[in-house]
Amino acid sequence: MNQSCNSTDDLRTYQHYLYAVVYSVILAPGLLGNVLALWVFRVYVKETKKAVVFMMNLAVADLLQVLSLPLRIYYYLNNSWPFGHTVCMICFYLKYVNMYASIFFLACVSVRRCELIMRPLRYNSFRRKWDVLICVLGWCFVCLACLLFPLLRTPSARDNQDTIGNESNVNNGHSLVCFAELPIRNIGASAAWTLMILAELMGLVIPAIVVVACTFLTARSLRHPASGPILDRGEKRRSLKMVLSCAGVFLVCFVPYHITMPLDFLVKTNWLKNCALRDFVMRCHPITLCLASLNCSLDPLMYYFMTDEFWRRLSKHELPDGMILTRRLSCTTVEEVHNGNSTTETSQ
Template structure:
């Protein structure tokens, strides 16, 4: 009886986020998502915090390397850290099913989730595009200024930060109920025209265009390996750039593609535009998994930083070995003159 009462209370707590289509199709999407979210965020928090903090410290040491997309990687790490630092509050809520803090803090954590997602998409796209462009146009890379990357990054934060505001705004219903948060937040109903417009902009700017750019960069970088290298650009430089672009593509497709495919149907289900029960069940079932995959970028992005650090280690080792050889040659020439 106690378990039944607890389940009933949980269902009521999530009823604000239950659409008419869910009620009609007899769908309750609260049976597994709490444990799924809590487990995923627990597994991500400590490794994500350590990896991104260490990456941020290492990347700042190489900030002068203007042709290595360092500025974009620093911003990507900051975006991941902002989301990682909000995970303890998410973990607490999904374990206790209770939100004891201010509603503004709930909406801020909710906002940081989507800010991290779309900022990561933009910075991954910039990293791929810059590495590919500098590989194909090495002379342009010499004239590139670091302030260009800083300006692009600032513009991304402003645009993405503004574009993500509708996510918490549309979920800020029932402000008197301060005990629910995150997955249990309600939805503000929108008219069909506004909803279609929002979905179209989100899908085009946040998914379709980045997919096209990253796919093009991967293809062009792969093609460049078949061409003869320039005098100052060895085959190893192209292979490292290809690894970087491939990793950006892998992070993008693993973490963000499932969410954006499911997002179209999920939004229409929540706004009761779609009422087909099979579609309703599938969209609601896969939504928690898609959000968990999106959070995995906090663990996969540091692999990019590892590749970058390995490039710098290779450069330092080559520089050190060349210095050693020059010293040995100078010693040998000096001893031969004495002899």
């Protein structure tokens, strides 16, 4: 029965076309948007306290995925991978590092914005250093945890004849299959379910609870009148928009993926036997995976439209000190040249 349920070239063509189109669309805006964000946040990271450290790390995570997209696009357009198994595993690994680092830092941005509204006077230089430590620990945890994803994959489709598209997955000279088409290693049922439950808890349930709680607390703060040294209602509304945008990115990009991920695992390990359901999962899961990749283009939009720091830094009203100094020097030089020309004309 499993052999009759195996997908043919039609499903593989559908998946490759979908991935190639989506990755091509998000490549340019993801690259430009995150490079611009890093430039802005790097210059002004010491000036503001509104979760800029976390947003910088979020932009780095997005940029890591964007840099791997050209190789992914090549693979899905040419149906072959001539770059070797190691490069394949690195690109495959970066995908999950980006996803779970983005989830972690979106939750951190939500918590910090909420805290700045609830307790604005508690943030100081010590807390900024604490933010840096949280980022370092977050990267270490995500990078170590995501090692499981490439370690659970085998380098050759010959190891598993039940993998989707197995007719096309056999090594062809120097050409290898890669990414989602890599077969999963055989592990015990208890170990498999433990890993899936941990992935769902750490990647969906706990971050979702944190983001929803921050949204609720920030929205509730708008009902209380401003008193004492706290932020005004305009600042509260901006913080609420930022927290809501984090929740929106989380909902659109990561919730659908974590719904279909366990089902896709059941398909790839052949625990799901129903042919119609297998086909449905294999057609839906690529869509949710593309939505998860979309966050690297949505995050820069969130920075621009939801943070007053970002668009004001790009306007002429608030230029970096270096640019202001350069501008003043150029104006002084022009003025001196103009005065020199006037003196020369007078002497003549």
